[in-house]
Amino acid sequence: MTSSYQQQLDAKTARITSQFAEYSPPALEVFASAEQNFRMRAEFRIWHTENDMFYAMFERNEDQQKQVVRIDEFPIADQSINALMPKLLDALKADPALSKRLFEVHFLATLKGEILVSLVYRCPLDAAWETAAKALSEQLNIKIYGRSRGQKLILTDDYVVEELQVFDRTYKYKQIESSFTQPNAKVCQKMLEWACNAAQQSDKDLLELYCGNGNFTLPLSTRFKRVLATELAKSSVYAAQWNIEQNGIDNIQVARLSAEEFTQAYNGEREFRRLQEAEIDLAGYDFDTVFVDPPRAGIDDETLKLLQRFERxxxxxxxxxxxxxxxxxxxxxxxxxxxxxxxxxxxxxHVESGVLLEKI
Known part of the structure; x- marks a missing residue:
């Protein structure tokens, strides 16, 4: 590692170790990232001048005013994104149907080289745009997805299929353009293996809250008799179900519930037709472990009380x-x-962290 990366990682390690010292945790396990080409997502504004346009981001000066920063390369993004950026920009510049009022470009890549490019506009997309975009998609061998206010044009797909290696098995994941996915795929693989090791092997069932597209659900299913995973976002539930089927896994059920709703259902406070329609019988599960990966706001009080009832x-x-x-x-x-x-x-x-908690 270079000294600059090691220094920032050491600073994070020291900060987290100090912050959580009151809980007397064991020694912190630290999983480093690659120093470059680690991001599978990148989003840029397109800045138009009288005779040119370029990728741009913004930074604040000493007066907290935004300044435009021209981006010709983006070393933290995956190599496939960096290779595509100049080719795509040249092609967009060359065709007024593609460049007119182009506002943003979003890249979503996979470890095996598949790329989805979302082009976001401040004007309606017409037949000329669609024809030009299809030609560009074939020319660069990429997926293209066009968006403007109240309009979405999907030329082929609005997703890529990522493949993540967890121990000796490869899992396929549908990653939809508008849904959350882990941006650092190689560190994500380390997280999945850590979670599986923390779970060990159980002859009981796993409850997972906030399952997203099933990122953790799939490999964790190998450690338990059955898994019940919950997620509220429809697109994520759809992706999770697709991922379960594509990976040939038969011991996972997905419930479209928020964590708060699941708590109410599990406590018998409310009945949900969504559980009945999915043929999910909560009473038939024998949970000993719960897995959570909540949003930045953390977990609500009632769900925390629910978690306290699990062994792990x-x-x-x-x-x-x-x-x-x-x-x-x-x-x-x-x-x-x-x-x-x-x-x-x-x-x-930003820091991603993990804890295994066992009942006292």
Whole structure:
């Protein structure tokens, strides 16, 4: 590692170790990132001048005013994105049907080289745009997705299929353009293996809240008799179900519920037609472990009370502050037996962390 990357990783390690010291966790397991070409997503504004246009991002000056920064290459993005950026820009510049009022370009790539490009406009997309975009898609061997206000034009697909290696098995994941996916695929693989190791092997069932597209669900299913995963976003539920089928896994059920709704259903406070339609019988499950990967806001109080009833809690967090706050409740009934830092976002202050909590 270069000294600059190691220094920022050491600073994160020191900060997290200090922040969580009051909970007496074991030694922090640190999972580093590649120093370059680690991001599978990149989003840029398109800046138009009188005679040119270019990729742009913004930074604030000393007066907190935004300044345009021209981007000709983006070293933290995957190599496939960097290779495509100049070719795509030249092609867009050469065709007025593609360049007119182009506002943003979003790249979504996979480890095996598939790329989806979303072109976002401030004008309606017409037949001329569609014809030009189809030709560009074939020319560059990429998927193209056009968007403007109230309009979406999907030429082939609005997703890519990622393949992640977890131990000796490869899992396929449909990653939809508008849905959340882990941006650092190689660190994600480390997270999946850590979660599976933390789960060990159980003859009981797993409850997963906030399952997204099934990122953790698929490999964790090998460690339990059955898995019940919950997710509220329809697009993520659809992707999770597609991923389960494509990977030939038969011990997972997905319930379209929020964590709060699941808590109400599990406590018998409310009945949900969505559970009946999916033929999910909560009483038939025998959970010993719960896995959670909540949004930055963390977990609500009622769901935290629910988690306290499980023997083991595996908690992946994208916000150490809310994790720390949630542990004020969870540490009343559980102790941290594994503690990890995953450097998903090098060169930023963001930290992804994981804890395994076992009942006292």
């Amino acid at each position: 809690i595996i908690y992946i967090s994208c916000n150490p502050d809310t994790l720390h706050d949630n542990l004020k409740t969870l540490a009343q009934t559980h102790k941290i037996t594994r503690f990890a830092l995953f450097d998903q976002f090098p060169y930023t202050h």
